[in-house]
Amino acid sequence: MQRSAEIEADVTIGVARELRLPARPSQLRVARDYAREVATAFGLDTQARYAFVYAVNEAVTNAIRHGAPDEQGLISLRVVVADGRLTLSVSDSGTFLVPPRDDAAIPERGRGFQMMASLVDEVHLSIESGGTTVSLSTARLGARTD
């Protein structure tokens, strides 16, 4: 696990950092702690940080539930800071499963993606033969529009 000082330096420079985790539910808290450290280093305020961590948790949860880890059983989290935006991408080796449409007014499943979109500035989904990547981007306070 990177030390906070290391993360801070990298975030400022804008160098991509990667964390690879076993695709197991017990690792979700590790992913959240990592997202929290990254968000703090980037300078998100309390509310934005909570929202960012929540969104990352949703993306990692999706990778664990529906994705396929690589041959070592790992999924990857990559951080990039560029143009004042923080982007954390969660990648697995599987095909993103769009949940079956639940037309109930209050769906029982499939709200994770919708919540991600409500919590960060941008959500990008990339599905390729090699795997699925969900990227979550947010800007610092001041650059945000809400």
Next chain:
Amino acid sequence: MGSFYISEDVTRDGVAVLAAGGEIDYEASPQLRKSIAGHIKAGVGRLLLDLSSATFIDSTAIGVLVSSANALRESHDGSLAIVCPEENENVHRILEIAGLRGFIPVGHTRQEALSVLVPGG
């Protein structure tokens, strides 16, 4: 960060009260589902979920709440209510973004939530 826990109780009126605390994520939500299912199976028709000490509740846990509310309604014509104090802004915000407002009643105190489940009580 707080780790997940559930504590369970039953009131004099037969309302099951579950207090779930810490971070309720995909690792924890199956346990929440199991606890609630146990009460429904035992014939409990009214259930109170106290989230006062919850710091985090993910979409899988929200899904558990929705399916539990539906199951209670269908099996016992019963209902589920949530307790979340005003100060717990994070969880309130999550419940709001998840679109639960109007579907599952949320009280700021146990008393408030119980009054929804046990009218006049």
